Amino acid sequence: MKVVVITGGNKGLGLAQTKRFLDDGWQVHVVARTSGDLDRLGDGNVV
DSSP: OOEEEEETTTSHHHHHHHHHHHHTTOEEEEEOSOGGGGGGGOSSSBO
16 A cells, blocks of 8 residues: 655645545545544545
């Protein structure tokens, strides 16, 4: 499994990249200032 780290992955371009990598089956490590916004990404491969 491929792994990617995205900073600012809960809004804007970071969110778009996060969703694309998840759709492609990657394991995504997301860094965000507020954890509440990460809940909407679901349980997929987000760490």
